[in-house]
Amino acid sequence: VGGAGGAYTQLATGSLFGTSVTISSISGSYKHLYLQVIGAMASSGRIGIRLNGSSSAIYTYNRINMDETTITATGSATVINIGADLNTTTDYRQHNVEIQNYATTSFKPINVWCRFGTSGGASSSNGWGSFNDSTAITSLTIVNTDAVSYTAGTYTLYGVN
Numbered sequence: 347v348g349g350a351g352g353a354y355t356q357l358a359t360g361s362l363f364g365t366s367v368t369i370s371s372i373s374g375s376y377k378h379l380y381l382q383v384i385g386a387m388a389s390s391g392r393i394g395i396r397l398n399g400s401s402s403a404i405y406t407y408n409r410i411n412m413d414e415t416t417i418t419a420t421g422s423a424t425v426i427n428i429g430a431d432l433n434t435t436t437d438y439r440q441h442n443v444e445i446q447n448y449a450t451t452s453f454k455p456i457n458v459w460c461r462f463g464t465s466g467g468a469s470s471s472n473g474w475g476s477f478n479d480s481t482a483i484t485s486l487t488i489v490n491t492d493a494v495s496y497t498a499g500t501y502t503l504y505g506v507n
């Protein structure tokens with residue numbers, strides 16, 4: 347896969363299961379990480395991302411959800427919350443996360459965008475922030491913020507040069 351920012355190399359792929367999935371031993375040989383989560387479903391919760399297993403208040407993150415009539419804003423200091431409320435219907439869901447400079451010892455900027463909804467209507471969510479830790483990112487955990495098991499969904503993690 348190639349893109350305007352450079353080549354994408356697939357590092358991990360799989361299905362969402364249980365309340366979380368951890369991708370570990372992430373190579374530090376890329377400039378950025380790009381995570382795509384498609385079709386995530388659960389009876390409640392939201393998709394969250396934790397880096398290096400940290401649930402400490404070292405994230406600076408804000409997200410805006412938009413649909414045809416409403417805009418809402420949320421923030422978090424303990425998780426990167428990347429989408430709308432999960433459910434068990436067949437809504438279309440695609441979540442994208444870019445983590446810049448993940449292998450450096452400085453803060454890591456994070457951008458999130460997603461689309462969700464049904465074929466008759468769609469909503470989107472956009473977020474931005476950073477992971478304010480001085481260590482390189484070597485693991486990424488996809489969590490359900492309500493600790494409810496995922497019933498569907500796939501993920502793919504890419505290294506970007």
